[in-house]
Amino acid sequence: MRRCETIAGMRVTIRVQPGAGRANVGGRWTDPRAGSTLIVRVTERAVDGRATEAALRALAGALSLRPTQVRLLRGATSRVKTVELTTPAADEPALRARLDRLLAADDLDGTASATTG
Numbered sequence: 001m002r003r004c005e006t007i008a009g010m011r012v013t014i015r016v017q018p019g020a021g022r023a024n025v026g027g028r029w030t031d032p033r034a035g036s037t038l039i040v041r042v043t044e045r046a047v048d049g050r051a052t053e054a055a056l057r058a059l060a061g062a063l064s065l066r067p068t069q070v071r072l073l074r075g076a077t078s079r080v081k082t083v084e085l086t087t088p089a090a091d092e093p094a095l096r097a098r099l100d101r102l103l104a105a106d107d108l109d110g111t112a113s114a115t116t117g
Helices: 050-062 089-103
Strands: 007-017 024-031 035-041 070-074 080-088
Touching (some): 035 089, 050 070, 080 089
Antiparallel strands (some): 070 080
């Protein structure tokens, strides 16, 4: 008999900063409409969706997820994007903890931020 796992979906708002000197995930930016967002810096320019793709890959890496577990829901051409993270329900507390650490990252010293690339 196969064990069934319930998949938990979590929506997260991110702010992508394309053309950064180095790629990294961490820090908090407050958007007037979206509220608190996670900052995702990527080296790719915002051309033909390259920065969006890079941001989704960077977010997956920073959260120890497979790229297929991170899906863009809204904001394909915007810097502010809503993504859905899917994980087995049993792994959701650990995912929330990783996300909280990244949001709490201090931009000045890079603590808790995940450098990618």
